Amino acid sequence: MTQPVFRFAPSPNGHLHLGHALSALLNFEMAREAGGKFLLRIEDIDSTRCKPEFEQAIYEDLAWLGITWSEPVRRQSGHLEDYCRALAQLEALGLIYPAFESRSEIAALVAARESPGHHWPRDPDGAPLYPGSARLLPASERAQRIASGQPYALRLDMVRAIEQARALFWSETGAPPEAPEAMPAAPEAWGDVVLARKETPTSYHLAVTVDDALQGITHVVRGQDLFAATRLHRLLQALLGLPSPHYGHHRLILDGEGRKLAKSTGAVSLRQLRQEGVDLADIRRRIGLA
Ligand code: GLU
Numbered sequence: 700m701t702q703p704v705f706r707f708a709p710s711p712n713g714h715l716h717l718g719h720a721l722s723a724l725l726n727f728e729m730a731r732e733a734g735g736k737f738l739l740r741i742e743d744i745d746s747t748r749c750k751p752e753f754e755q756a757i758y759e760d761l762a763w764l765g766i767t768w769s770e771p772v773r774r775q776s777g778h779l780e781d782y783c784r785a786l787a788q789l790e791a792l793g794l795i796y797p798a799f800e801s802r803s804e805i806a807a808l809v810a811a812r813e814s815p816g817h818h819w820p821r822d823p824d825g826a827p828l829y830p831g832s833a834r835l836l837p838a839s840e841r842a843q844r845i846a847s848g849q850p851y852a853l854r855l856d857m858v859r860a861i862e863q864a865r866a867l868f869w870s871e872t873g874a875p876p877e878a879p880e881a882m883p884a885a886p887e888a889w890g891d892v893v894l895a896r897k898e899t900p901t902s903y904h905l906a907v908t909v910d911d912a913l914q915g916i917t918h919v920v921r922g923q924d925l926f927a928a929t930r931l932h933r934l935l936q937a938l939l940g941l942p943s944p945h946y947g948h949h950r951l952i953l954d955g956e957g958r959k960l961a962k963s964t965g966a967v968s969l970r971q972l973r974q975e976g977v978d979l980a981d982i983r984r985r986i987g988l989a
Contacts, residue, residue, distance in 0.1 A: 703735030711753035713962030782901035798833035823927030828890030872947035
């Protein structure tokens with residue numbers, strides 16, 4: 700049997716909070732119990748929001764939680780060529796196309812399609828499904844726009860991608876034992892999702908799928924908020940010929956108003972709690988791991 704490999708993959712765009720503590724401790728302890736490996740991956744693709752001081756803080760906070768990880772730590776920003784290779788593979792399959800609309804042009808297209816009683820569909824992250832028709836641009840016009848330096852997003856042709864991949868399933872903790880591989884992927888909710896931009900050669904979805912395969916991750920354990928993302932990751936695995944790990948989507952830690960903890964809504968950080976004198980046993984109690 701292959702050795703189980705777990706991972707924790709934070710983005711250094713803020714300080715870790717109790718939700719991260721739960722995810723990191725679950726993975727670390729599951730790896731230990733399974734006699735497996737625990738890896739740390741720094742998801743620092745978004746160079747405008749990620750900062751070295753947050754990365755340093757991740758190492759300190761995890762050490763404070765009693766977590767150790769196998770070296771080397773993979774930092775996504777150092778592996779852009781891996782994501783370019785995956786994009787080239789999708790391009791060779793005829794599954795991606797450049798779309799040149801700016802965010803405000805997309806917003807205008809969506810507004811034009813919405814009317815009272817008619818809501819343009821959103822993807823699981825709340826972004827409007829792509830309303831444009833760049834998929835139909837002739838190759839010569841694409842080439843000319845790219846050559847003239849126009850910014851663009853590389854989008855997945857979802858209809859063709861699903862045709863190529865056919866029905867997909869993944870293995871999920873909590874699935875019935877008689878059908879452990881039976882979680883249907885249903886990635887169409889994402890529409891023609893962005894996989895890269897001119898200035899950033901990958902999106903979160905592509906990078907995480909490629910990295911989990913390259914790092915030999917056998918178990919992806921992450922928050923329920925990423926359940927819909929797994930639908931898309933399963934599709935990308937199939938298209939890229941990558942293995943599909945086992946998935947578990949754990950409960951989320953909520954704030955006083957019932958919202959999931961988030962850096963963007965000012966969740967209290969682990970370091971703040973530490974400075975206030977909260978100890979590890981207290982942290983474990985607060986996240987239901989006592
Ligand atoms: N980097 C993602 C985050 O911080 C997590 C990615 C994952 O676990 O797949 O939310």
